Amino acid sequence: IGEIRRYLRDNNPIRVSRSLRDTAYKAIQVREALINKNSREPSLNEIAKELSIPGEDVVFAMDAIQEPVSLFEPIYH
Amino acid sequence: MKMRNRMKLELLSLPGNVRLARVAVAAFASEVDYNVSDLEEIKVAVSEAVSNAITHGYQNEPDGVITLTATLFDNSLEIVIEDEGKGIEDIEEALQSTSSDPERMGLGFVFMRSFMDEVDVASEAGQGTRVILRKNLPGEIHAET
Amino acid sequence: MKMRNRMKLELLSLPGNVRLARVAVAAFASEVDYNVSDLEEIKVAVSEAVSNAITHGYQNEPDGVITLTATLFDNSLEIVIEDEGKGIEDIEEALQSTSSDPERMGLGFVFMRSFMDEVDVASEAGQGTRVILRKNLPGEIHAET
Ligand SMILES: Nc1ncnc2c1ncn2[C@@H]1O[C@H](COP(=O)(O)OP(=O)(O)O)[C@@H](O)[C@H]1O
Ligand SMILES: Nc1ncnc2c1ncn2[C@@H]1O[C@H](COP(=O)(O)OP(=O)(O)O)[C@@H](O)[C@H]1O
Numbered sequence: 001i002g003e004i005r006r007y008l009r010d011n012n013p014i015r016v017s018r019s020l021r022d023t024a025y026k027a028i029q030v031r032e033a034l035i036n037k038n039s040r041e042p043s044l045n046e047i048a049k050e051l052s053i054p055g056e057d058v059v060f061a062m063d064a065i066q067e068p069v070s071l072f073e074p075i076y077h
Numbered sequence: 078m079k080m081r082n083r084m085k086l087e088l089l090s091l092p093g094n095v096r097l098a099r100v101a102v103a104a105f106a107s108e109v110d111y112n113v114s115d116l117e118e119i120k121v122a123v124s125e126a127v128s129n130a131i132t133h134g135y136q137n138e139p140d141g142v143i144t145l146t147a148t149l150f151d152n153s154l155e156i157v158i159e160d161e162g163k164g165i166e167d168i169e170e171a172l173q174s175t176s177s178d179p180e181r182m183g184l185g186f187v188f189m190r191s192f193m194d195e196v197d198v199a200s201e202a203g204q205g206t207r208v209i210l211r212k213n214l215p216g217e218i219h220a221e222t
Numbered sequence: 223m224k225m226r227n228r229m230k231l232e233l234l235s236l237p238g239n240v241r242l243a244r245v246a247v248a249a250f251a252s253e254v255d256y257n258v259s260d261l262e263e264i265k266v267a268v269s270e271a272v273s274n275a276i277t278h279g280y281q282n283e284p285d286g287v288i289t290l291t292a293t294l295f296d297n298s299l300e301i302v303i304e305d306e307g308k309g310i311e312d313i314e315e316a317l318q319s320t321s322s323d324p325e326r327m328g329l330g331f332v333f334m335r336s337f338m339d340e341v342d343v344a345s346e347a348g349q350g351t352r353v354i355l356r357k358n359l360p361g362e363i364h365a366e367t
């Protein structure tokens with residue numbers, strides 16, 4: 001157990017916010033790549049599969065890079 | 078309509094919890110094969126409804142409770158957002174986008190109605206508000222609204 | 223202890239909902255400046271407790287309800303996972319990692335106790351189970367366990 005714990009620690013001293021951002025950018029890249037490859041928008045789960053992480057984690061990561069929704073800003077850029 | 082899954086989430090009326098509501102709903106919906114744009118639309122609709130509960134329903138008092146229930150049926154996802162706040166006196170008027178008050182954009186319900194396949198609002202002054210949002214599953218025929 | 227935020231999540235005892243519980247807790251905890259290791263540990267502990275509720279508490283019956291309450295205090299995050307299932311007859315024995323049954327790994331509680339700063343279990347046969355997990359906020363002094 002000590003080893004498992006150390007494994008988690010040694011490998012991830014970084015802040016959650018940064019790791020989420022990394023995941024989100026990877027997800028965006030994968031999404032673009034899949035659009036180009038298949039000429040259609042991939043589903044969330046296709047992106048998740050490509051990244052080998054659960055769909056829920058993709059959702060969470062992609063949400064983390066969004067500004068809080070404000071009606072004073074356009075939603076889609 | 079067969080129920081495939083359901084979750085219920087109770088949140089305090091703090092602005093930061095809008096994000097929690099949307100992540101929880103999107104994670105719940107990720108069991109369905111929606112694409113990212115569909116999920117974005119669902120998230121915006123949920124954000125608007127939860128923001129309304131905080132700012133209008135509870136008028137930014139932090140100790141109000143917002144209840145969000147998400148149910149996955151065979152052919153649709155239903156999300157119900159409820160508060161026990163101020164309520165809406167004139168629902169018809171609230172649903173209109175035009176507003177004379179420059180402080181309010183008045184687009185929350187417009188977004189909800191354009192992003193979801195069905196939006197229902199039940200409310201009474203002093204009795205709180207219930208907003209029901211429904212989105213068809215991908216592949217289902219969308220009724221024109 | 224001052225309460226800064228709280229959420230309550232009710233889930234059905236479906237295996238897929240373990241992930242939903244994890245993401246909801248992660249989103250709730252994102253208000254705290256945990257590092258990735260801390261958050262991973264919290265997620266593993268929550269997964270173990272929710273999995274136990276599904277497989278042991280409700281013995282994989284899909285219509286059981288699991289309640290997860292997360293509360294953010296000034297110096298700790300508390301997560302309570304409750305089921306109304308089978309309950310545990312001998313809590314002391316359940317907390318031991320060694321198991322004679324090769325089917326069960328018997329590491330769920332071991333993980334919870336090593337990853338969280340405090341773990342409490344309340345249960346009675348036939349009355350369901352409540353697991354209380356607590357993790358200090360980053361910067362707080364961790365009691366050695
Ligand atoms: N949960 C609620 N409780 C009380 N009033 C509400 C609620 N949701 C909406 N309303 C009323 O409906 C109006 C329109 O809402 P909306 O379309 O989101 O525009 P906005 O929030 O910008 O005013 C609000 O201005 C408010 O008067
Ligand atoms: N929610 C629960 N309801 C009933 N029994 C439980 C629950 N959680 C744990 N248990 C009991 O405690 C034991 C130990 O749990 P755990 O350490 O997670 O190991 P495992 O799940 O691999 O058996 C389980 O085998 C089970 O008998």
Ligand SMILES: [Mg+2]
Pocket residue numbers: 125128129184185186
């Ligand atoms: Mg609004």
Ligand SMILES: [Mg+2]
Pocket residue numbers: 270273274328329330331
């Ligand atoms: Mg277990």
